[in-house]
Amino acid sequence: MTGQIIVHPSKESLAAASAARLITTVIDAQAERGEAHVVLTGGSMGSAILEALVATPAAEAIAWELVHLWWGDERFLPENDADRNATQAFQAGLAQLKRLGLDDSTIHQMAASDGPDGDDIEAAAQRYARALADEAAEGSTVPAFDVLMLGVGPDAHVASLFPGKDTLALTDVMTAAELDSPKPPPQRITLTYPAINAARQVWFLVSGEDKAAAVAAATGGASVSEAPAAGAHGTEATLWLIDESAAVGLPRGDDD
Numbered sequence: 001m002t003g004q005i006i007v008h009p010s011k012e013s014l015a016a017a018s019a020a021r022l023i024t025t026v027i028d029a030q031a032e033r034g035e036a037h038v039v040l041t042g043g044s045m046g047s048a049i050l051e052a053l054v055a056t057p058a059a060e061a062i063a064w065e066l067v068h069l070w071w072g073d074e075r076f077l078p079e080n081d082a083d084r085n086a087t088q089a090f091q092a093g094l095a096q097l098k099r100l101g102l103d104d105s106t107i108h109q110m111a112a113s114d115g116p117d118g119d120d121i122e123a124a125a126q127r128y129a130r131a132l133a134d135e136a137a138e139g140s141t142v143p144a145f146d147v148l149m150l151g152v153g154p155d156a157h158v159a160s161l162f163p164g165k166d167t168l169a170l171t172d173v174m175t176a177a178e179l180d181s182p183k184p185p186p187q188r189i190t191l192t193y194p195a196i197n198a199a200r201q202v203w204f205l206v207s208g209e210d211k212a213a214a215v216a217a218a219t220g221g222a223s224v225s226e227a228p229a230a231g232a233h234g235t236e237a238t239l240w241l242i243d244e245s246a247a248v249g250l251p252r253g254d255d256d
């Protein structure tokens with residue numbers, strides 16, 4: 001099952017509509033379960049959705065003190081490095097959300113390369129697995145994330161799961177180190193498929209014609225090894241939230 005494809009007219013409307021969708025999904029999750037767990041993505045769409053979120057007055061309707069934020073992957077760089085996904089997320093909107101009640105204690109960053117494990121990336125990956133387990137329901141190793149967002153690369157990678165890599169085959173660990181990423185920087189920490197696929201909803205956020213082939217492959221039956229996005233899905237919903245330029249490779253009729 002590839003999921004549902006929803007095409008928006010532009011990157012701006014994609015970001016705004018996805019932010020609105022995130023707000024209502026989090027409000028619904030909190031109504032049902034009290035707290036909510038959201039996994040952020042890095043990359044340009046990760047920033048775009050946070051920028052759109054903080055520009056939406058409805059964001060105030062969320063009980064931010066009961067929101068846990070996680071990352072699907074992180075670039076293994078020093079704290080506050082401008083290329084860290086967390087740094088970019090703070091710049092794009094997390095700093096403002098703290099004024100709405102979001103607390104540092106529930107912003108679960110992956111360790112930096114000058115953090116508690118130093119440059120030991122394997123230890124840093126394991127540290128994140130422990131943080132996930134600490135917030136998981138009894139008997140689970142990760143929270144059942146309410147929403148897990150994923151940007152998609154032109155090679156159809158998601159998080160830091162890249163085509164042809166050994167990390168794609170991991171089934172018994174929730175996090176992994178990638179030491180040789182084709183997208184810089186080379187060292188990254190990533191969630192694995194079993195962690196990603198524990199999410200209730202997985203949302204792919206994709207803009208741009210350079211991603212059109214990746215979208216077509218991942219939704220059109222390509223193997224996970226060729227198109228890692230094909231291996232990610234939610235237990236309740238899998239949504240491809242894309243703009244028209246990212247949809248140009250889809251068969252006619254799929255984007256109605």
Ligand SMILES: O=C(O)C(O)[C@@H](O)[C@H](O)[C@H](O)COP(=O)(O)O
Nearest residue numbers: 042043044045151152153158159
């Ligand atoms: O660290 C990262 O870069 C990512 O988390 C990565 O998986 C990203 O989401 C995609 O490469 C899409 O990135 P863009 O939206 O910038 O194309």
